[in-house]
Amino acid sequence: SSGINAEWSLRPGGYFKANVFFKNYEIKGTADRLLIYLTLYTTDCIVKLQKSPSKNQALKDMYSLAISRFALPGEAGFPLNNVYQRPTGNDVEKMRQYLTQCRQELGQRVVEKVFGDSDKPSKWWTCFARRKFMDKTLTPLGQQF
Numbered sequence: 001s002s003g004i005n006a007e008w009s010l011r012p013g014g015y016f017k018a019n020v021f022f023k024n025y026e027i028k029g030t031a032d033r034l035l036i037y038l039t040l041y042t043t044d045c046i047v048k049l050q051k052s053p054s055k056n057q058a059l060k061d062m063y064s065l066a067i068s069r070f071a072l073p074g075e076a077g078f079p080l081n082n083v084y085q086r087p088t089g090n091d092v093e094k095m096r097q098y099l100t101q102c103r104q105e106l107g108q109r110v111v112e113k114v115f116g117d118s119d120k121p122s123k124w125w126t127c128f129a130r131r132k133f134m135d136k137t138l139t140p141l142g143q144q145f
Contacts, residue, residue, distance in 0.1 A: 033080075033083060033084060034102070036080065036083070037080070037099070037102075037138075038102060038106055040079070040080075040137065040138045041102075041103055041106060041138055042106065042110055043137065043138075044065065044137070044138050044139055045062060045065065045106070045107055045110040045111075045114075046110065046114060046125060046126060047139075048061050048062070048065055049061065049062070049110065049111065049114045049115075049121050049125075049126065050121055050126040052121060054119050054120075055111065055115040055118070055119050058111045058114070058115060058121070059108065059111050062104075062107030062108060062110065062111055063104065063107065065103070065107060066100060066103035066104040066106075066107045067100060067103075067104070070099070070103075070138065071138075072086075072087060072092065072095055072096060072099075073085060073086050073087065073095075074086025074087070079137060079138060113125060114126070
């Protein structure tokens, strides 16, 4: 284990700014896999937020994004099939529920970082929408927001 806990992983400012520039990331355990997923999801959030007209709409957009259908390891469209094991049996639904919960929580936190006390997204944060962590994206080609 890398010593990264879920609470730290859900702090977008804590990991995202440093990790987004990496082309490679050494995976030492499950926490690293979660961190990679959340870093990719944070980028998806920022891409979506740069088009949100207000903080209130941004919160709604993040909720919609979090609960939208997304690929799990082993499914077509999941960009990290080479580093994740495909869940089986009851673990499929457990993983979907866990990642949905992470996506919801992280989305709310990203809104707070990107908007702060303003009703417009910070250009300092939205500039990261163009970065691709590990040259990957969770959003399939042609399905950008």
